[in-house]
């Protein structure tokens with residue numbers, strides 16, 4: 001980190017700042033300017049925000065500028081090559097774009113089986129579906145629970161598609177781990193650190209969604225929680241953030257895709273369904289995500305969106321999903337990937 005002294009800092013204050021750095025385990029390298037002194041503190045400040053705090057409150061110190069990001073395991077400095085996350089026989093993070101598709105919620109055997117067959121037919125690589133739903137209202141459908149998990153397994157057994165489903169509560173971990181091939185942490189739980197630690201210990205790949213008001217740095221710190229428990233199989237998911245805009249459900253942060261790809265080695269998946277909230281905008285933003293460098297897309301598909309119990313308005317009908325797949329193939333090819 002760099003410690004910038006105030007222009008009127010006394011020699012004693014500069015000496016005290018240097019001594020404090022040594023005490024904290026850093027090597028001070030002062031640069032005396034005409035107006036002020038700047039001290040480079042050589043050492044690894046990652047994971048030690050209290051060191052930055054200790055130095056910034058010293059007398060004569062104007063500000064402290066950390067150089068390294070607060071996350072370690074998630075950063076590109078830690079691992080330069082792209083991570084590949086295996087979900088059964090599907091690899092996310094290599095040249096092939098992963099396509100996760102399925103309904104927002106599992107609603108019935110007929111519904112999930114029909115959708116699973118349709119998305120498989122169209123070329124999806126994994127099946128999504130919520131059995132435990134984080135609804136904004138406690139009076140709306142909360143998910144089928146364990147029955148939903150069983151139906152997902154049935155759909156997986158028939159189609160061969162691995163299952164991605166949300167875990168809401170650490171109490172359900174054992175049940176969800178038994179049925180899911182990848183655990184989804186939803187936007188509302190992205191900073192639920194107790195849950196992040198639990199999924200970090202689960203040994204299952206995790207699809208971590210970005211919280212609706214988390215910065216990219218905070219998002220990477222959430223991933224760090226899972227990684228620091230020894231689980232390396234983390235996939236990040238951009239799903240839109242809250243802004244002043246009301247024309248769409250969220251503001252899909254396309255910028256986050258290249259930014260994340262630069263800052264972390266973890267695979268990045270885009271969710272234009274929640275990112276836009278309207279089915280009409282899903283395909284264009286899915287294509288844009290692939291062009292921007294996403295390693296995969298997650299798309300809500302429903303066989304009868306008009307009667308869906310959740311997120312019908314942003315769900316593609318199966319034939320629209322097939323069209324998306326057709327349009328996505330040349331886009332992937334144009335950026336050196338395949339679908």
Ligand code: PEP
Nearest residue numbers: 104186187188209239274
């Ligand atoms: C979902 O995937 O259906 C969902 C609830 O997503 P999010 O957590 O991104 O809102």
Ligand code: MN
Nearest residue numbers: 104300310311
């Ligand atoms: Mn949904």
